[in-house]
Amino acid sequence: MDLTFTSEQEAFRKEARAWLEANVPAEPLPSLDTAQGFERHREWEHRLHKGGWAMVPWPIEYGGRGANLLEWLIFEEEYYRAGAPGRVNQNGIFLLGPTIMEYGTAEQKARYLPKMASSVEVWAQGWSEPNAGSDMAAIQATAVVDGGDYVINGQKTWASRGAYADWLFGLFRTDPGSERHRGLTFILVPLDAAGVTVRPIEQLDGEAGFAEIFLDNVRVPLKNRLGEENQGWQVAMATAGFERGLMLRSPARFQNTARKLVALYQQTVASEARVDPVLRDAVVRCWMDAEAYALNTYQTVSRLLEGGKIGAEASLNKIFWSELDMKLHETALSLLGARAELLPEAPAAQGVAGWLDGYLFSLAGPIYAGTNEIQRNVIAERILKLPRR
Amino acid sequence: MRFSFSEDQLLLQKTVRDFLEGECAVDSVRALWETETGRSQELWGKLAEIGLPGLLVPERHGGMGMDEIDLVLLLEETGRSALAEPLISTAAVGVPLVCELERVDLAESWLPKVAAGGAVLAVGHATNSFVSDAHVADLLLLPHGDEIHALPREAVALERQASNDPSRRIFSVAWTPSAKTRLCRAAQGRALLAAALDRGALACAAQQLGVSQQLIDMAVRYACQREQFGVPIGSFQAIKHMLADCQVKLEYARPAVYRAAHSVAREARSRAVDTSMAKAAASEAALLAARVALQVHGAIGYTWEQDLHVWMRRAWSLELAWGSGAWHRARVAEALLDRRAPAETFGYCAPGA
Secondary structure, eight states: OBOSOOHHHHHHHHHHHHHHHHHSOSSOOOOTTSHHHHHHHHHHHHHHHHTTOTTTTSOGGGTSOOOOHHHHHHHHHHHHHTTOOOOTTHIIIIIIHHHHHHHOOHHHHHHHHHHHHTTSSOEEEEOOBTTBSSOGGGOOOEEEEETTEEEEEEEEEEEETTTTOSEEEEEEEOOTTOOTTTTEEEEEEETTSTTEEEEEEOOTTSSOOEEEEEEEEEEEEGGGEESSTTBHHHHHHHHHHHHHHTSSSOHHHHHHHHHHHHHHHHHHHHHOSOOOHHHHHHHHHHHHHHHHHHHHHHHHHHHHHTTOOOOTTHHHHHHHHHHHHHHHHHHHHHHHGGGGGOOTTSGGGTTTHHHHHHHHHHHHTTTTTSOHHHHHHHIIIIISOOOOO | OBOSOOHHHHHHHHHHHHHHHHHSOHHHHHHHHTSSSSOOHHHHHHHHHTTOTTTTSOGGGTSOOOOHHHHHHHHHHHHHTTOOSSHIIIIIIIHHHHHHTTOHHHHHHHHHHHHTTOOOEEEOBTTBSSEETGGGOSEEEEEETTEEEEEEGGGSEEEEEOOSSTTOOEEEEEOOOOTTTEEEOHHHHHHHHHHHHHHHHHHHHHHHHHHHHHHHHHHHHHHHHOEETTEEGGGSHHHHHHHHHHHHHHHHHHHHHHHHHHHHHTTOTTHHHHHHHHHHHHHHHHHHHHHHHHHHHGGGGGSSSSTHHHHHHHHHHHHHTTSOHHHHHHHHHHHHHSOOSOOOOTTTTOTTO
């Protein structure tokens, strides 16, 4: 065990910091869940890519930097420190990308990864259906082989980034007689194909962060299949592992929010006549939990670098970060008092509206990427080995 | 940067686990509850044979010459087996304190004896008015303001304070400080007392990890066997989700404890905050596991006969030793919010940041 960074790692940090300081937009970009904001974020991704920072841990031939996961964590720390924009293609770079790296053919890697790294192609997720939410194995959308194509029919919903994305990845039932987890296949679908209808859904915050996607006799070539036919569940679980377990929520995100929360607490104490002492404890708990999350992630990355894999423990992770994110923002809103309800356009909202945005977003955390109740089932059954029902 | 243990460290952990499964079964823990001292000289001798009391004793004094990163996993195992012997006061706190006093006479006369299993140390601290294991200690290291004094047991008067945890033996100690008993004072005394506190907190936190896992494992075993409504109760989500929450708490306390071990071993600037975070997190994990394990067991868990309370009581008493969770959280708050001590963000604000 050695919890200090090597001089190479420190040099890498310096390099990342210098690039970010020179390149991060001075003003925050408009929300990536608006048409204009989406394109501005895509432009930012192009810039990151040109600078070689779009996907730090990927091989250079796929548009990455050829660094390892520890360096990725360092980059993430610098990224949040710099206040850089959200990653519009996170479904691609953090979820599908690592899955293609594991299950894709050489041809698929060459076809998809570089355009993903540069965000020339931005990805949406296609897991949920109207009747398959937490019970994802109830998926009904079908893909039937016809010549060299799959013909896809069905409906996907709550597709994150679906409103403006270029591609969709998801699970489809390829064996019509199959039940549950068997008979599903992981397929990549271009959203400009004939027969695709995208209907954006207005979220709690009023923006189109996700969409319904209707697929009506959509033809995609068989080579768009990732992994074996009818083995899609296994492939999807790898994607979910990356999402829940490591890449979607790197610790710097929460450490950065915790740092801002500490500053907010200190400002509040300096300016308010009375601050509930309970909030002092809440701030400390949030900060400690953000630290614990960082420590746990460094432990996970060390294990992965020593040849380990991400398994069911990804579910522990998902519960922890999603609950932490809510606590961070709830505590901030309590500290803000009367100003906590202000929308960004309110004249008195200067410097406070981000907390409300963040709070609304944090409320989605225990729902997306598999609800926390499903994660608790996974922990109980696969880690603790309690009996299935 | 490598946040993992070596193969040797994991192997030693396995050795200690196997040893304790044989030598420290729950029946023998409970049998010791009924004895005068609550301690077993025979077991202490065997622990010395595998090197535990002298793990941190330098090799030149007959010890293993290891550090807290080696020790932390072993203490975790002693928590899992509810070992009652005075390892924390002797091996984790007393030995490094004697080493750091830089009193050659003291080190030469005590450290080889400790390593050989022939002496036990007790250490007092201002966070707790009672001294654990004073009755079996050959040497007591006691605070007096910012001074540290050393006294043989014969030189102090002990009054036993019965504890809710029969494995824990705590005492009020009456003694008279003198220039002859004093080892150090002022800045040196404060630094050594601060280090002792951090080491004690770290050791308790490590034991709490083991206690937590044991409580969860016992509850899981019971939930798999016990049937109601025709099925094992562990198949109900109400049970599953409670136990899953315990495991989440534990898995995020664990790296905080391991990092604290690293900070103590390497004398990190943020040592105090790191050990406080570890103690607060491990305490909370252990208290939750105790509460939930009892609920999962239902009425049978509420009996004296069932072994569950052996670990529940460990969870409760370890929470109080070397600063409670709340005390340690308050210390983090003072560092972080009042800037009274260094509180460093891991990675994010690393050196050079």
